[in-house]
Amino acid sequence: MFLFPKDEDLSKAWAKQVQRTRKDWEPTKYSVLCSEHFTRDSFDESALLRAQMGIATKRTLILKKGAIPTVFPRVGTSAVGQLSTSTSRPARSAFAMRERKRKVEELLAESVVESSSFASTEESMEMATDTDMAPEQERQSQDQACQTDWTPTATVSIKTQTGKQLTKTQSKDNATIDWLIVLHY
Incomplete structure (x- = not known):
């Protein structure tokens, strides 16, 4: 989930995109959008590669600076309702x-x-020696x-x-x- 940007111009651009499907909608300081509203080129490539390789990071997806959400299906199309409504992070599967x-x-x-x-053979072997024996017990x-x-x-x-x-x-x-x-x- 991505919070609306603090930059006023960018926040207005995000709101304008949301208003394509919700006419009188206005963002609050708690408004967020999920990754499904952004195209692949809106995300930092290095974060995407780490996610694909299975390297865990705090955030799997990181938006590029100035990214604007553009994926908003129009009301009345079959794509409406297919976007995820989940707000929680999916559990890691085994x-x-x-x-x-x-x-x-x-x-x-x-x-x-x-x-x-x-x-080396010296490092990989353990050898016992009889140096601790008394002289009369020395082996011949x-x-x-x-x-x-x-x-x-x-x-x-x-x-x-x-x-x-x-x-x-x-x-x-x-x-x-x-x-x-x-x-x-």
């Missing part, structure tokens, strides 16, 4: 929220797979560790505006690394 989450996950997966690099053997077919994964976590944590883990199916580590004591 489907729309799932779609936004799916889009975010899809975009994250694409960027993670493209930009992920393999962690050789320990070996071997792991094959290691599939690296990339994990990205984001925090939404509402504070919800989203985590996406992506593995590269075609990246297999074989490695062998030999420890001598």
Whole structure:
């Protein structure tokens, strides 16, 4: 819903458009018009793009400076009565929220797979050593560790505006690394 502008000339232009269908109508300080009375080119394009991408903002539609409402069906046409009479904001549907989450996950997966690099073996392994043993307990053997077919994964976590944590883990199916580590004591 859009309040009538404070600029007197622009407010008169809006009122004139409304009076095409309501002859003696005069705006008050509480008068509003919904987005259905404006053409698409009356809105800020960046706000429209954010809305189409599912990015939540305070206002989905933002009028351009100087926009004038032009969509007012004439009385007696079949289009009258088809405009929404709802004054409350529609509730967010679960489907729309799932779609936004799916889009975010899809975009994250694409960027993670493209930009992920393999962690070094030193960072990705935990090795136990026997350095805490007393000298009489020292081992005289050789320990070996071997792991094959290691599939690296990339994990990205984001925090939404509402504070919800989203985590996406992506593995590269075609990246297999074989490695062998030999420890001598």
